[in-house]
Amino acid sequence: MNENSKESPDLVQLSEAEKKRLIRSTRRTDLRRIIGALFVIYGVLVTIMGIVDPATDAAKTGGLHINLWTGISMLVAGGLFFLWDKLAPVPEEDIVASAESVEIKKAEGEGKLG
Amino acid sequence: MLLADASSGIRLSLSWVDYLMLFLYFATVLAIGIAAKRKVKTSMDFFLSGRSMPAWITGLAFVSANLGATEILGMAANGAEIGMATLHYYIVGAVPAMVFLGLVMMPFYYGSKVRSVPQFMLRRFGKSAHVVNSIAFAVSNVLIAGINLYAMAIIIEAMLGWPQWVAIIVSAGFVLLYITLGGLSGAIYNEVMQFFVIIAGLVPLTIVGLHRVHGWSGLKESLMHTEGVSRLHLSAWQGTGIGDVTNPIGANWLAIVLGLGFVLGFGYWTTNFTEVQRAFSAKNMSAARRTPLIGAFPKLFIPFIVVVPGLIAAATVGNQFADGSLTYNEAIPKLIQMYLPNGVLGVAVTGLMASFMAGMAANVSSFNTVFTYDIWQEYIKPKMPDDYYLSVGRWITAIGVVVGIATAFLAAQFGNIMTYMQTLFSFFNAPLFGVFILGLLWKKMTPAAGLWGYIAGIVAPTIVWIAYLNNESLFGSATAETMYGAIWSFVAVIVVSVVVTLFTKPKPVEELKGLVYGIGTLDMKSDVVAGDAAWYRSPALLGTGALVLCVLLYLPFL
Incomplete structure (x- = not known):
C-alpha cells in the first residue's frame, strides 16, 4: 500500500487573473471577519441594553453593570479580530496551493497516495 | 437576598x-x-x-x-x-x-x-x-x-x-x-x-x-x-x-x-x-x-x-x-x-x-x-x-x-x-492508546496482538464495570470506577499483546517504515513554510510551557 505512486498527479496551473480572484474571494470571507462582525453586533446590542436599563442590571447582578462591561469587551474583541485579519491576512501561497493541488487531493481521496 | x-x-x-x-x-x-x-x-x-x-x-x-x-x-x-x-x-x-x-x-x-x-x-x-x-x-x-x-x-x-x-x-x-x-x-x-x-x-x-x-x-x-x-x-x-x-x-x-x-x-x-x-x-x-x-x-x-x-x-x-x-x-x-x-x-x-x-x-x-x-x-x-x-x-x-x-x-x-x-462506548478509547503506544515502540508486536490486545482492552473494563454495578462498595465512586477500569484495560492490552506476539508472526520490518519508532526516518521538514521556524512556534517550547502551566495552576488548589 505504501509504494510511492509513480503516476503522481500534477499541479493545476492557475492564471494570474484566476489567482487574484481566488485570493480576493477567500480573504473576503476570512473567519476572523465573520467572528469579528458577530462580536461587534453582539457588543452593540449588549451595550445598548446596559445603557437603556442599568437598574435591572444592577438588581440582578448585585450592583455590577454587567451588560455595559460585557458589551464594551465584546466590541473591543470584535475590533481585535478585524485588526488581526488586517495585519496578518491568509498568505497568498496557502490559498493558491490548495486550489492548485486539486488533482493530488483527488488521488489521495481515492486512496491512491500515502 | x-x-x-x-x-x-x-x-x-x-x-x-x-x-x-x-x-x-x-x-x-x-x-x-x-x-x-x-x-x-x-x-x-x-x-x-x-x-x-x-x-x-x-x-x-x-x-x-x-x-x-x-x-x-x-x-x-x-x-x-x-x-x-x-x-x-x-x-x-x-x-x-x-x-x-x-x-x-x-x-x-x-x-x-x-x-x-x-x-x-x-x-x-x-x-x-x-x-x-x-x-x-x-x-x-x-x-x-x-x-x-x-x-x-x-x-x-x-x-x-x-x-x-x-x-x-x-x-x-x-x-x-x-x-x-x-x-x-x-x-x-x-x-x-x-x-x-x-x-x-x-x-x-x-x-x-x-x-x-x-x-x-x-x-x-x-x-x-x-x-x-x-x-x-x-x-x-x-x-x-x-x-x-x-x-x-x-x-x-x-x-x-x-x-x-x-x-x-x-x-x-x-x-x-x-x-x-x-x-x-x-x-x-x-x-x-x-x-x-x-x-x-x-x-x-x-x-x-x-x-x-x-x-x-x-x-x-x-x-x-x-x-x-x-x-x-x-x-x-x-x-x-x-x-x-x-x-x-x-x-x-x-x-x-x-x-x-x-x-x-x-x-x-x-x-x-x-x-x-x-x-x-x-x-x-x-x-x-x-x-x-x-x-x-x-x-x-x-x-x-x-x-x-x-x-x-x-x-x-x-x-x-x-x-x-x-x-x-467510553471503553473503546482507552485500549486504543495501549495498542498504539506498544505498536509504536515495539516493532515485533504482531497484527494478531494488535487485534486481541485491543479486544481484551475493551472486555477488561467492561467486566470491572459490571462488577461495580453489582457491588457498589468496590470503588469509592463511579468516577473512581472509571479510573480503575481504565488501568485494568491498559494492563489487559499489554499482557495480551505481549503473549499473543510471542506466538504469532510479526510484520516484515520494511512494511513498518514511518509507523514504528526508529524504523525509517520521519520527514519533518519537507513541507515547512516561512514562519514555521519562529521561536514561539516551536513545538518543544509550546509543550514545555503547557506542562509548566499545569504545575502552576495546581499550586493554589493543592
Missing part, C-alpha cells in the same frame, strides 16, 4: 433582544457553512479540509470539539458535587496527553499520511484490527451524538420551554446543513466561532457569580457553611493518599495519575479521531504538531469559567441540590437564570447552544470520514472516482444525523439504557 429568586426551576425569560442574538448566531452558523462550501472540490476537502488549515484554527477547534453540552454542564456539575478535584479532568487528565500527541505521536500520524486514526490501525496491524476499530468508532459516534442531542433537548426544554423534539430537530438540522455544505471546514470554522461565543457567555456569568458570593474568599466562606461540602471540595489533591481516601472524587493519587491522566487522558486525546481529525486537517507537519499544543492553553483556563461556576452554584443553591429540587447538571443554567440580565443572558444562552452544536458536529464530522474512507472505500466500494466518495460523504452525513435523531428519541424513552451505552 441571595436566594430570593433561586426558586422555580431553571426557566429563563428571554427578551426579543436575546432571541435576536440567538437568531444572529444561527444565521452566522449557516453563513460559515456556505463560505466553507466553496472550497469543497474533492473528498479530501470535505473530510480533512484539504489539509489546508492554519494551526490557530485547528488548535481552537481541537478544544472546541470537546466543549460539547455534556462536557460543560457535566464538568460544572462535577464542580458543584466534588469541587476542585474536577480540575484533574483539565490538567492531569488532558494537557500531558495533548503535549504527548503534539510532540511524539503526531509525526507518525501526519507523516504517514493516514486519513484517519483507524487507518493508522490498518497500516500497523492489518485488516482484522482495522475492521473492529472502524465499526466501533462509527457506531459509537453516531449513538453518542444522539445521546448528547437528547441531553441537550432536556436542558433547552427546561430553559426556554421549547418542546424536546423542536430542540432536537433545530440543532441537529443546523449541524446537518453546515456539515453537508462545508464538510470538516464547515465544522471546524464553526467550532472556532462557537469557542469564542461560549467564552463570551461563560466569562460574564463567572464574574457576576463571584461578585455575588463576595469573591473567592467569600465563596470559600459560604461553601464551609453548605451542607455536604467540606474543605476537601476546595482542594484537588488533599485526601487522595493511598489507603486514606477522603477526597470526594473517591480515588487515590495513583489512580488519578495513572487511570485518569495516563490511560483515560491519553486514550481520549491521542487516539480519539474526533479530536485528532482536527490536527489531520492542518496545512503541514508543523501546524499539525502545534494543533494540540495550542489547544492545551485554552484548555487549562476553561475550568475557571466552568468548574468555578459549579462551586458558586454549590455555595448558593446547595440546599436545592441536597433536597433534589435541582440536579447538578442544572448548575450553570440555574446561575444564568439567577444572575444574568437580558442582553448578557442572550449571549450566555447562545453560548450554551453553541456548545451543544460544537459537540455534535465533531461527532458527525469524524463519523462520516471513518465511514466513507475506512468502511465504504476499504471494504464495500473501492477504486471509485473521488467525486463518488465526496457524495457518499454527504449522504452518510445526512444518514448519520437522522440515526442520531432517532437515537435521541429512543433515549427519551429508555433513559437508563442510554446511560449504560454511553459508559460502554
